[in-house]
Amino acid sequence: MSDITITIDGQVCQGKEGEFILNIARANGIFIPAICYLTRCSPTLACRICLVEADGKRVYSCNAKAKDGMDIVTQNEEILEERRAIMEVYDVNHPLQCGVCDQSGECELQNYTLELGVDSQSFAIPDTKREAVVWSSVLHYDPGLCIVCERCTTVCKDMVGDAAITTGPRGGEKLSKELKETVPKDAYAMWNKLQKSVIVPSNGTGETNCSDCGECIAVCPVGALVSRDFQYTSNAWDLKRIPAVSAHSSDGFQIYYEVKPTSIADRTPKIYRVTNEWNYTSLDGSARFAYDFENRNVQKDTKAFSQALEAFKKAETVRFNATITNEEAMMLQSLKEKLGLKLYNPEVHAYQKFLSVYTEASGNSLYSGDNDTIMKESDFVIAVGTHLRNDAPGSRHAFNNVQKMNKGAGLYFHPVGDTLIPTFGKAVSTFSHKPGLEEAALYLILDLFADKEKLPTDVKNYIENFHSTEKKTIQEKVMVDTVETVIDEATGESKEVTKKVPQMVEKEIEVVRNGLVELLGKRSDTFAVEFEKMIKKKEHFSLMVGEDLYYHEKAENLARLVALAEKVCDFDLVIIPPKSNALGVALICELDAAASGYTVGYNENGDFRLSALGNGDLDMPAFNQQEGTVTTLGKRVVPTNAALAYHGYELNDLLQTLIGSPKETIDWTAKLPVSRGYKAVNFDTLLNTYSNDGADHRGYLLETRGKEKALPEVENPEAYTALEGETVVRLNPGRQFSDFTDKAHQIFEPFALYASPAKAEQLGERVELVFKNRVLKLDVVTDDKIEGEIMCVPDFKSHEDIYGLFGDRRYQTVTIRKG
Numbered sequence: 100m101s102d103i104t105i106t107i108d109g110q111v112c113q114g115k116e117g118e119f120i121l122n123i124a125r126a127n128g129i130f131i132p133a134i135c136y137l138t139r140c141s142p143t144l145a146c147r148i149c150l151v152e153a154d155g156k157r158v159y160s161c162n163a164k165a166k167d168g169m170d171i172v173t174q175n176e177e178i179l180e181e182r183r184a185i186m187e188v189y190d191v192n193h194p195l196q197c198g199v200c201d202q203s204g205e206c207e208l209q210n211y212t213l214e215l216g217v218d219s220q221s222f223a224i225p226d227t228k229r230e231a232v233v234w235s236s237v238l239h240y241d242p243g244l245c246i247v248c249e250r251c252t253t254v255c256k257d258m259v260g261d262a263a264i265t266t267g268p269r270g271g272e273k274l275s276k277e278l279k280e281t282v283p284k285d286a287y288a289m290w291n292k293l294q295k296s297v298i299v300p301s302n303g304t305g306e307t308n309c310s311d312c313g314e315c316i317a318v319c320p321v322g323a324l325v326s327r328d329f330q331y332t333s334n335a336w337d338l339k340r341i342p343a344v345s346a347h348s349s350d351g352f353q354i355y356y357e358v359k360p361t362s363i364a365d366r367t368p369k370i371y372r373v374t375n376e377w378n379y380t381s382l383d384g385s386a387r388f389a390y391d392f393e394n395r396n397v398q399k400d401t402k403a404f405s406q407a408l409e410a411f412k413k414a415e416t417v418r419f420n421a422t423i424t425n426e427e428a429m430m431l432q433s434l435k436e437k438l439g440l441k442l443y444n445p446e447v448h449a450y451q452k453f454l455s456v457y458t459e460a461s462g463n464s465l466y467s468g469d470n471d472t473i474m475k476e477s478d479f480v481i482a483v484g485t486h487l488r489n490d491a492p493g494s495r496h497a498f499n500n501v502q503k504m505n506k507g508a509g510l511y512f513h514p515v516g517d518t519l520i521p522t523f524g525k526a527v528s529t530f531s532h533k534p535g536l537e538e539a540a541l542y543l544i545l546d547l548f549a550d551k552e553k554l555p556t557d558v559k560n561y562i563e564n565f566h567s568t569e570k571k572t573i574q575e576k577v578m579v580d581t582v583e584t585v586i587d588e589a590t591g592e593s594k595e596v597t598k599k600v601p602q603m604v605e606k607e608i609e610v611v612r613n614g615l616v617e618l619l620g621k622r623s624d625t626f627a628v629e630f631e632k633m634i635k636k637k638e639h640f641s642l643m644v645g646e647d648l649y650y651h652e653k654a655e656n657l658a659r660l661v662a663l664a665e666k667v668c669d670f671d672l673v674i675i676p677p678k679s680n681a682l683g684v685a686l687i688c689e690l691d692a693a694a695s696g697y698t699v700g701y702n703e704n705g706d707f708r709l710s711a712l713g714n715g716d717l718d719m720p721a722f723n724q725q726e727g728t729v730t731t732l733g734k735r736v737v738p739t740n741a742a743l744a745y746h747g748y749e750l751n752d753l754l755q756t757l758i759g760s761p762k763e764t765i766d767w768t769a770k771l772p773v774s775r776g777y778k779a780v781n782f783d784t785l786l787n788t789y790s791n792d793g794a795d796h797r798g799y800l801l802e803t804r805g806k807e808k809a810l811p812e813v814e815n816p817e818a819y820t821a822l823e824g825e826t827v828v829r830l831n832p833g834r835q836f837s838d839f840t841d842k843a844h845q846i847f848e849p850f851a852l853y854a855s856p857a858k859a860e861q862l863g864e865r866v867e868l869v870f871k872n873r874v875l876k877l878d879v880v881t882d883d884k885i886e887g888e889i890m891c892v893p894d895f896k897s898h899e900d901i902y903g904l905f906g907d908r909r910y911q912t913v914t915i916r917k918g
């Protein structure tokens with residue numbers, strides 16, 4: 100998009116050709132009222148309050164694209180009168196219960212009513228009784244308060260991808276003729292729509308059965324959609340907002356912990372909810388609802404502290420996971436360097452190895468892409484080896500958003516069938532291939548997207564070996580000329596006319612077959628037709644790869660193939676970090692392949708346990724009680740702050756005695772390794788904000804380096820071995836990532852075996868899974884968005900040591916016994 104200059108209320112503004120006027124105004128600090136529009140989603144034109152004049156013509160600024168040289172007027176008498184009428188209509192029958200409404204104090208209806216000076220009401224209509232309803236474990240909807248702006252349905256469809264809610268009939272009275280004549284045009288059109296609708300679950304059951312992400316709650320401008328848990332617990336103005344980073348997925352979503360005292364009697368601060376900058380970032384359910392995992396009522400236990408020092412002195416290994424700040428990771432690395440300890444982190448080790456092979460093969464210190472850029476620029480996105488819905492919420496949002504906003508297309512390769520992904524867009528094609536065929540998926544990607552001139556000859560030949568042609572006889576409809584005798588109605592004479600009539604004929608055609616497509620479970624002829632449509636007019640391509648590739652027998656070759664694909668397909672590449680701060684740990688720590696000897700566990704099993712979960716030998720602060728930084732999937736080093744006080748010992752206290760250490764944990768921020776792209780900057784200088792144009796100013800971007808390198812050499816497999824038999828994958832249910840999400844009171848997903856409805860029925864209520872060295876007894880839970888035979892074993896409970904059970908593979912075959 101080329102740069103353009105427009106004038107808004109006399110102010111010269113820069114923007115991009117094709118950008119909406121509203122977005123240019125916002126980026127340039129100019130206020131235009133807007134209720135229904137959400138940046139990063141499609142305009143719905145529900146509210147019409149954003150109307151402006153563009154070169155003398157009335158347009159809706161959220162939907163009108165700017166053109167170079169345009170002159171915009173955001174207010175004049177006529178516009179103000181229309182906007183005021185719109186607000187009056189919104190205020191018709193809106194119950195005056197602001198005193199008890201959850202949104203009071205941050206309600207856009209209140210704000211715009213004041214802003215536009217609505218101090219009287221000109222319109223009226225009989226009200227329609229609308230009962231409040233509960234849609235899910237987290238969602239409470241009061242249609243009486245709903246202004247049908249459709250922000251909730253829009254964010255759920257365009258960003259989250261569930262499309263779990265939609266508009267339904269309200270049963271409201273029709274607007275009278277008299278109103279049509281008296282209400283200004285836009286206010287009337289808005290009212291007409293409003294009067295007909297309420298919001299309902301899309302599946303017609305009265306329940307949303309969705310991802311329970313709560314993003315619809317966040318965007319609701321009034322108190323119509325609220326969290327069941329938060330409802331009636333606090334006034335917005337009593338809450339203190341602490342900017343932080345979500346502790347759970349590797350997206351590093353920016354959040355605010357909202358805090359106030361527990362009660363009048365108990366002044367201990369408590370987190371009441373999490374909110375977000377919803378125009379710029381969309382959370383998953385773990386980021387929004389898994390916030391109360393702090394380690395409570397901890398005091399300095401000097402005896403436990405001395406025991407911890409002794410434990411470190413005799414330890415050979417520290418075992419930890421990805422839920423740790425960069426500063427703590429740096430401290431553990433220092434312990435390794437000074438005391439010779441092993442660092443064992445099974446959540447990150449395979450990822451670190453994968454990254455290092457990728458770096459070696461590509462010459463790039465890190466992958467090229469990130470989800471924000473994908474959403475802005477990509478129109479074709481491919482995901483391999485990541486179960487997007489559960490592994491990577493931010494990447495799932497990006498995959499979906501590309502379909503909705505960029506007229507995009509998508510290819511999704513994963514062994515666990517997912518009913519949701521194909522609904523993201525018409526041009527999404529899914530391959531539910533067998534586990535073990537991930538290399539074949541990457542060769543197919545090279546086949547479909549690579550600049551063949553750039554491909555190494557051996558790879559090109561290897562791919563061509565999968566192409567074959569065969570002759571096929573098909574029936575084809577052709578139009579043939581037939582001569583008919585007809586009577587001319589005017590003259591009564593007969594005459595001959597030639598007509599085209601359809602006829603089926605047999606035709607021999609040459610069909611090109613692609614063995615890779617067929618190996619991955621699709622018919623190559625139908626896929627070829629499908630793909631031809633998908634790829635039309637596409638210009639910007641992205642590849643997301645995930646955990647299945649890191650925990651894989653052929654992980655090294657897969658990493659080289661990914662590096663090759665990035666180069667010859669010109670992909671924006673994201674190598675999704677598996678959990679929380681996995682990227683930070685991978686860059687900062689030298690991890691060992693296995694633990695040995697006496698082990699100190701940090702939020703993990705060990706002979707001595709440091710734990711923020713409240714069940715260890717020495718207490719530690721949880722993520723929401725710490726200051727520090729996290730390295731996000733987007734390669735950004737972002738600061739997080741302590742929402743709650745903590746009075747016990749921290750890792751830094753142990754280090755001070757063990758090896759000498761700076762006074763505060765955040766003194767380590769400036770010591771993060773510059774050689775890995777970190778900057779020697781102090782924690783207190785790091786920002787935690789977005790600007791009005793949506794630019795992310797949190798912390799800083801890691802410095803990435805690339806050097807010219809020959810194309811990576813890959814090993815072209817002679818054969819592929821797919822996993823057969825009863826198969827399980829290590830995969831968490833949505834919203835569960837670790838013991839910390841599990842501790843939160845609004846996360847309900849149990850530690851159980853998750854299966855498709857058909858498989859769950861076959862399994863019964865409880866099963867025993869017999870692995871090579873262990874038997875796991877689990878309840879069976881039906882996930883109706885899963886398809887196929889593969890069952891999912893969660894890894895979020897550290898004491899179950901599921902990583903130990905699965906080792907360096909994400910899929911295992913098991914014997915199933917009725918439990």
Ligand code: SF4
Nearest residue numbers: 245246248249251319
């Ligand atoms: S529930 Fe809220 S966001 Fe959804 S349409 Fe109603 S007012 Fe708008």
Ligand code: SF4
Nearest residue numbers: 255261309312313315
């Ligand atoms: S909670 Fe999330 S998935 Fe469910 S309806 Fe709201 S936005 Fe959609």
Ligand code: FES
Nearest residue numbers: 135146147149161
């Ligand atoms: S913000 Fe433009 S129509 Fe609602």
